[in-house]
Amino acid sequence: MSAxxxxxxxxxxxxGQRCSLTQLEDDDLMAxxxxxxxxxxxxxxKDGLALTGRSPIIRKFPLIPGIDFSGTVIESSHAxxxxxxxxxxxxxxxxxDHSGGYAQRARVSGDWLxxxxxxxxxxxxxxIGTAGYTAMLSVLALEDHGIGPDDGDLLVTGAVGGxxxxxxxxxxxxxxxxxxxxxxxxxxEFLLGLGATEVLERAEFAEKAxxxxxxxxxxxxxxxxxxxxxxxxxxxxxxxAVAVCGLAESxxxxxxxxxxxxxxxxxxxxxxxxxxxxxxxxxxxxxAADLDLDLLDELCFDLDFHDLPQAAEDILDGKIRGRAVIKxx
Ligand code: NDP
Numbered sequence: 001m002s003a004x005x006x007x008x009x010x011x012x013x014x015x016g017q018r019c020s021l022t023q024l025e026d027d028d029l030m031a032x033x034x035x036x037x038x039x040x041x042x043x044x045x046k047d048g049l050a051l052t053g054r055s056p057i058i059r060k061f062p063l064i065p066g067i068d069f070s071g072t073v074i075e076s077s078h079a080x081x082x083x084x085x086x087x088x089x090x091x092x093x094x095x096x097d098h099s100g101g102y103a104q105r106a107r108v109s110g111d112w113l114x115x116x117x118x119x120x121x122x123x124x125x126x127x128i129g130t131a132g133y134t135a136m137l138s139v140l141a142l143e144d145h146g147i148g149p150d151d152g153d154l155l156v157t158g159a160v161g162g163x164x165x166x167x168x169x170x171x172x173x174x175x176x177x178x179x180x181x182x183x184x185x186x187x188x189e190f191l192l193g194l195g196a197t198e199v200l201e202r203a204e205f206a207e208k209a210x211x212x213x214x215x216x217x218x219x220x221x222x223x224x225x226x227x228x229x230x231x232x233x234x235x236x237x238x239x240x241a242v243a244v245c246g247l248a249e250s251x252x253x254x255x256x257x258x259x260x261x262x263x264x265x266x267x268x269x270x271x272x273x274x275x276x277x278x279x280x281x282x283x284x285x286x287x288a289a290d291l292d293l294d295l296l297d298e299l300c301f302d303l304d305f306h307d308l309p310q311a312a313e314d315i316l317d318g319k320i321r322g323r324a325v326i327k328x329x
Contacts, residue, residue: 070088173195
């Protein structure tokens, strides 16, 4: 008999899309070779867009939203996973065109799953979530570029946000001199506590960039795009690199080729959704090793599963501080 479970489901009709908490059966899940009892999920900006319908994130209807989750395997025909395994899923279009984590059960391809690494539990995995994992992909890009802790200052933009805060915490623990930028200077002490050595006003990077500025940064992690990223590029030192992972300011990039052809700088694109499995596993293992888990408590708060619809509105309106961790009932 097909088991029943609770899920948020987004449907579409002539009057638009609608999200409701409903009772589903295993047969309602999409195809996949691993079924997971979802233990924890989280709320990302993208989930806010999906739940409210403010942006066309969902590409198949009806669909269970939620772009990341951790949970326990309850059934598997995939060679790498068996009953009882603790797993993490983020990306691969889950919560966009394949049903995701806002449900008691999920059925997915085992090729998308990462085992919860030693040192993390299912809750901490979701406290880190897609944002923290993206931060680690960015750190890996700078390390692969050959930038070590003694090579000079690193800049992290949007430092109070999800990606920025974990990037600051990881780089700080690894011994880098991290300069953080924020529009919320009242959070300066918080950023210093996380591991930043200096905190700058976001406004310093908001004006139109010159083709080349003073060389200030050996490397950078940028979540903003727009003028901020253009200024970062013009301030990177010779052969420096920036991990480009977001568009919090803008999708546009009003820059010139000068930093690339006159200083040999490199911009690495960070795509968390389709990153290859080996890279994902490495990122999660490194998070287990290089993130001070005590700091996570300061970075996240618990959100009730039933409060997700309101919280989705709140995250889009900029009313949420820190990362929401949701225990699925
Ligand atoms: P958050 O909303 O948590 O943080 C974004 C931060 O950006 C804000 O906290 C703020 O930092 C800063 N910011 C906001 N507006 C501006 C602005 N106008 N100019 C400069 N900085 C600004 O988001 P996340 O950290 O979760 O995600 C950051 C970005 O990365 C987003 O654009 C997101 O879409 C993207 N992303 C990309 C992924 C990928 O695969 N490449 C994966 C995950 C996220 P502060 O408060 O310190 O000023």
